[in-house]
Amino acid sequence: MKQYLEVFVMVAEKKNFSRAAEELHMTQPAVSQYIRALEESMGTRLLERSNKYVRLNKAGEIVFHYAKEILGLYVKMQNSVDDLINKATGSIIIGASYTFGEYILPHIIAQLQQNYPEITPSIQIHNTKEIIELVLDHQLDVGFIEGNLKNEHLTSEVILEDEMFIVASPKHPLFKMQKEICISDLDKETWILREIGSGTREATENFFRMHKLNPKRLREFGSTQLIKESVEAGLGITLLSRWAIEKELTNHSIEIINVKGLPFKRDFSMITNTPYQIKALKTFIDTLHHYLANQQNFLER
Incomplete structure (x- = not known):
């Protein structure tokens, strides 16, 4: 789930699938697949798409807010575990x-x-x-x-x-x-x-x-x-x-x-x-x- 949220957040911030794919070192079809899978798991569309833009809808805004928080907590968890054995x-x-x-x-x-x-x-x-x-x-x-x-x-x-x-x-x-x-x-x-x-x-x-x-x-x-x-x-x-x-x-x-x-x-x-x-x-x-x-x-x- 972490990677799905990372891809979604990047697309939402870049407002563009190809720029998000470039930033994540992924292909654009792979990014689209992650977004589709996340939307299926949520049971609704999260992004409004056209030839000119990609933007969050109301459901997407909710997921984006919590995704940022979840990813922040994930980093804290990872750092805390690493902290047990490292300087x-x-x-x-x-x-x-x-x-x-x-x-x-x-x-x-x-x-x-x-x-x-x-x-x-x-x-x-x-x-x-x-x-x-x-x-x-x-x-x-x-x-x-x-x-x-x-x-x-x-x-x-x-x-x-x-x-x-x-x-x-x-x-x-x-x-x-x-x-x-x-x-x-x-x-x-x-x-x-x-x-x-x-x-x-x-x-x-x-x-x-x-x-x-x-x-x-x-x-x-x-x-x-x-x-x-x-x-x-x-x-x-x-x-x-x-x-x-x-x-x-x-x-x-x-x-x-x-x-x-x-x-x-x-x-x-x-x-x-x-x-x-x-x-x-x-x-x-x-x-x-x-x-x-x-x-x-x-x-x-």
């Missing part, structure tokens, strides 16, 4: 929200690869909401999100406290005030925000609620890098993690606004969805804790 090796799939994934995780992966080259991590970057869903569906071995999570199906551990600052272009009029800015002064500013579902967006909205801010001029952009470029260009102000702005602060392309009551603090959390961790995942998590502990010690000096 830390093999693949792990790591997911992270943008701030953690783009500004912290690469340094941890570099340290892991230096010490354990036989572990092969792959990384997926999504917003916090999507990372939670992927961990729930067993598509990720471990996920990192912004904020704390309470979910009876997932194990969550706060791993790092994050400090967030309001930043703007050095040419922004707020820097001419030559004093500590009151939070109420920020209500009339143009704010550049991440999309809904992002941990940074959630933190910003929490900051607004906490300080009773209701800014009317909001612009929504889909990436932290785009927000930083926009702030540097003078389009507005934003609230970002200190991890995300280190380089910009160093070259003074953006600056921290001296606002009373900041920095705003939130947590980064690690989430998992399995009672058993293979050695490769345990080794990664140990490397993570070691790296973060060293960073904390450095900041406290």
